[in-house]
Amino acid sequence: MTAPVWQRRTPARQYAIWLGWFLGVMLFLLCFKIISDNTIWEFLTDAHVQAASLIGRMVPPDWSITGSLMLPLWDTINIATVGTALGVLIAFPLAFLAARNTTPHPALRAFALGIIVSSRSINALIWAILLVTMIGPGLLAGMIAIALRSIGFVGKLLYEAIEEIQPTPVEAITSTGAGRMQVLAFSVLPQIMPAFAGITVYRWDINIRESTTLGLVGAGGIGLQMNAAINNLAWGQVATVFVLIFGTVIVSEWVSAKVRHAVI
Numbered sequence: 001m002t003a004p005v006w007q008r009r010t011p012a013r014q015y016a017i018w019l020g021w022f023l024g025v026m027l028f029l030l031c032f033k034i035i036s037d038n039t040i041w042e043f044l045t046d047a048h049v050q051a052a053s054l055i056g057r058m059v060p061p062d063w064s065i066t067g068s069l070m071l072p073l074w075d076t077i078n079i080a081t082v083g084t085a086l087g088v089l090i091a092f093p094l095a096f097l098a099a100r101n102t103t104p105h106p107a108l109r110a111f112a113l114g115i116i117v118s119s120r121s122i123n124a125l126i127w128a129i130l131l132v133t134m135i136g137p138g139l140l141a142g143m144i145a146i147a148l149r150s151i152g153f154v155g156k157l158l159y160e161a162i163e164e165i166q167p168t169p170v171e172a173i174t175s176t177g178a179g180r181m182q183v184l185a186f187s188v189l190p191q192i193m194p195a196f197a198g199i200t201v202y203r204w205d206i207n208i209r210e211s212t213t214l215g216l217v218g219a220g221g222i223g224l225q226m227n228a229a230i231n232n233l234a235w236g237q238v239a240t241v242f243v244l245i246f247g248t249v250i251v252s253e254w255v256s257a258k259v260r261h262a263v264i
Helices: 011-037 041-058 063-098 106-121 124-135 139-163 167-175 180-217 223-231 235-263
Strands: none
Touching (some): 041 235, 063 106, 063 139, 063 223, 106 139, 124 139, 124 180, 139 180, 180 223, 180 235
């Protein structure tokens, strides 16, 4: 491998770089002006007072509602788990269609990439709003929203892992006269399974956090109770919901780390 050779920039290239920096600064100033024109800066002068007042109303938390929050919290975990499972089931074959070295046809690859990009382009909360409108409020809307969001995440990372596999095992299995499915089963799958397990658990960990907010739009879970408490200005109950969500996220993070450490 040859070492890079230093070369002086030509005047045209140097001017182009300066122009790029100039346009970037101008864009930043334009965006700042637009944000500034739409911001009421007077509200910021007593923001610290309002924050202190809100925290004072949230402390101490209202622990009397803890028992009634266990079922919504369990629903939140189920939304994340079932939604992840559905997303993985769909993303797994899409990843093989999207990877350059396993897709059977360029048209199928374009189709799979379109689905993956579409899924990643829309946040789970937006999916939840659309689904609540179509199929009504409840856990089903939340599960499908999580699944639709997970397809793009899992599919993208998995097809990239497939494209980065070592070609030697594939060539060895192919040279024996094995068919396409046999090559996938005995040379591709063993190489990507650790990455697949890690991606799945990582996505589940993310979905635990996302599912806590879906109730704000009627998609089930503990977010419904948090929304009701906020609307009733019951800040002590809001604090209790926050503590339970925080504890659930900590536990899911611990479980995710342990599982990833075990399989990778």
